[in-house]
Amino acid sequence: MTAYKSPAVVLNPIAEEVLQGLSATPRQLPPKLFYDAEGSRLFEQITELPEYYPTRTERAIFQAYAAEIVAQAGNNLTLIELGAGSASKTRILIEALAARQLRVGFYPIDVSVAALKQAVTGLNGHMPHLRVRPMVADYSRSLPQLSTLPGRKLVLFIGSTIGNFEPQEAVQFLSRVRRSLQPGDAVLLGFDLAKDPDLLHAAYNDSQGVTAQFNKNMLARINREAGGHFDLDTFRHVAFWNAQQSRIEMHLESQVEQDVLIADLGRQFHFAAGERIHTENSYKFTSHSIAHLLHQSGLRLEKSWTDENQWFCAAMGRVSAT
Numbered sequence: 001m002t003a004y005k006s007p008a009v010v011l012n013p014i015a016e017e018v019l020q021g022l023s024a025t026p027r028q029l030p031p032k033l034f035y036d037a038e039g040s041r042l043f044e045q046i047t048e049l050p051e052y053y054p055t056r057t058e059r060a061i062f063q064a065y066a067a068e069i070v071a072q073a074g075n076n077l078t079l080i081e082l083g084a085g086s087a088s089k090t091r092i093l094i095e096a097l098a099a100r101q102l103r104v105g106f107y108p109i110d111v112s113v114a115a116l117k118q119a120v121t122g123l124n125g126h127m128p129h130l131r132v133r134p135m136v137a138d139y140s141r142s143l144p145q146l147s148t149l150p151g152r153k154l155v156l157f158i159g160s161t162i163g164n165f166e167p168q169e170a171v172q173f174l175s176r177v178r179r180s181l182q183p184g185d186a187v188l189l190g191f192d193l194a195k196d197p198d199l200l201h202a203a204y205n206d207s208q209g210v211t212a213q214f215n216k217n218m219l220a221r222i223n224r225e226a227g228g229h230f231d232l233d234t235f236r237h238v239a240f241w242n243a244q245q246s247r248i249e250m251h252l253e254s255q256v257e258q259d260v261l262i263a264d265l266g267r268q269f270h271f272a273a274g275e276r277i278h279t280e281n282s283y284k285f286t287s288h289s290i291a292h293l294l295h296q297s298g299l300r301l302e303k304s305w306t307d308e309n310q311w312f313c314a315a316m317g318r319v320s321a322t
Contacts (some may be wrong), residue, residue, distance in 0.1 A: 015264050109134075147180060167283070178299055188198070226263070
């Protein structure tokens, strides 16, 4: 059986995030609010949609190159995943690593307890020499000191999650990751590449409306956890390609003029008809912008792997001696 420790319970700062975001002009809410238990379930459903290419494309890269990726990272590796979710793609890398070393330590880190439980359940008993030690943490705010973990580290930040950061925030985040590691450790990042706008539009506006449910679940979560009174039927999902910024934008648009009470904040928020809440950016990259981001973050771009269509890229950055 796979050994693991139960994650600690942490306080959810949702009320603070909601107050800050809905008080801003224009209004916005951080993407991490997507991922409660229902949001994690909906996202897993999104990854299986025919229009949503990133997950299956990244998985195909891992299936083709997993052995090469873990060999490039080094020997005696400890695997760490930031924003692990269900860790379904990570299993491919774990299997490749288990073929190279007798024991594999895997530390999935996520803000969602539900997602971590799913990850542990999916891996439990999968390999006798795997040790899974989940950690509940909001890695975007406070990163555990990863250098204290045993062995040489390979940190995974896959699934194109880096694209949800604003460019300067991405630099700051990766710089923090680098500082938490030791020279010789590596980071594997997933980058969604810039491509045909029609492909991008379809991926975020699926015909079954699952992405719309996922987006609206953020409001449903506020209702559940912060005493919100959002009427989800009065908001619509909006997603479009912003070519100038090289990003997909997701919004929730109020279709009527309305006031929404959030009881835990003791406040009402007024929405004009057509007013939007910006819920996510998903930046798309080129080989040049990937190299530039890693260089700015103090990581040395060592190698990258792409699919045959050049839709997605897995890139490895190395922590160099200072």
